[in-house]
Amino acid sequence: MKKREPFIYRTEEEILALLKQKVPRRTVREFDEILFIEFISVTGGVLAGALLAQFLDKIALIPGLLILLPGFLAMRGNISGSLAGRLSVALHLGLLNKGKHPGILHSNTVAAFTLGVFTSLILGLVAYAGTWLFFHANSPQIILIALIAGIVSNIILIPLTTRATIWLFRHGHEPDNIMGPYITTLGDVVSILSLIIAILVV
């Protein structure tokens, strides 16, 4: 049996090489992936904060919109985040290979769209009830704004989420590390834009 050499007899290069072996290459790559996308995400978040302040006077004109806003932003991230998570598991399990289980992708995207529209409607109703109960303002347009914004944001976000998850996986990246921050940043921007479009339409 080969006797283990004491640590102190090793050269500096050998010790450094051993230390490098302790951190698997995959860990370093995952860390880099998350760090890179997180920095982009938080930069987007800070800029979104500055942009939101620009539109605050318009948003303040619609009673109940500030009640709707946090839930609406969270909903977009939740639906697309779950969609990306499900697709990631399916990709890891090899269920989305060409020709294999073609219904999985379709069922996932249609379900995400249905959930988005339904939840938007419920949030609109809650915002309407909250405005009426706490601020004594009758603002039925908030229901229509929520519904239109939900449809618009779904049409933009679901294809982007699906394509990005599959693209990342096929290019050797881990979608679980990247899609979360990507969805929340993109979801925030798309949701605010959808709400502004809905306000202009209504």
Added chain:
Amino acid sequence: MRLFWKIITESVGMLLLASLLSTLGGFGIESIKQNLFILLPLLILMPALNDMTGDYGSIIASRFTTMLFLKHIKEKQWWRSHLLHRLLGEVLIIGTLSAIYIAVFASIIARFNGFAMSWDIFQRVLLIALFTTWLLVLVLFVVCVLGGFYVYKKKHDPDNYLIPLSTSLADLGSMLVLTLLVRVLF
């Protein structure tokens, strides 16, 4: 069609709960609205902080779910798993770096917008960003692991529960911790 209904039935309750929880967080922020308008760096920092904690919730939840499905992790003595240690370590280090980055970035933007930025205010802003991040990462990690095992044992897909739950918990938590810290520090 079976998969469609499975996703709908598994997701809808949690999704509604999660979205309504985030709506509740808006009421907390409303109570410190005046402070936020006066302290410009905090107003600029708020969406990024909210996003950031949500991102970590989503990363922890989805990576933990993938570990479960790939059978890389077992419920028995999960706290000894090197994969979970690695996940928590990665998220905490990245969280710390991101918190420093957003505090500096928000302070610079506020300064350029005419806010009288001082070293004292910067320290408080940095403390808020760091403390909120650390606290929420730890809470989200425990919630995702315990919730994930529970949902997986019920033969449901943890992604459908954990991602909405962790992101809303992060949204609500970050707003509440921010509200509390602003009240204490300013």
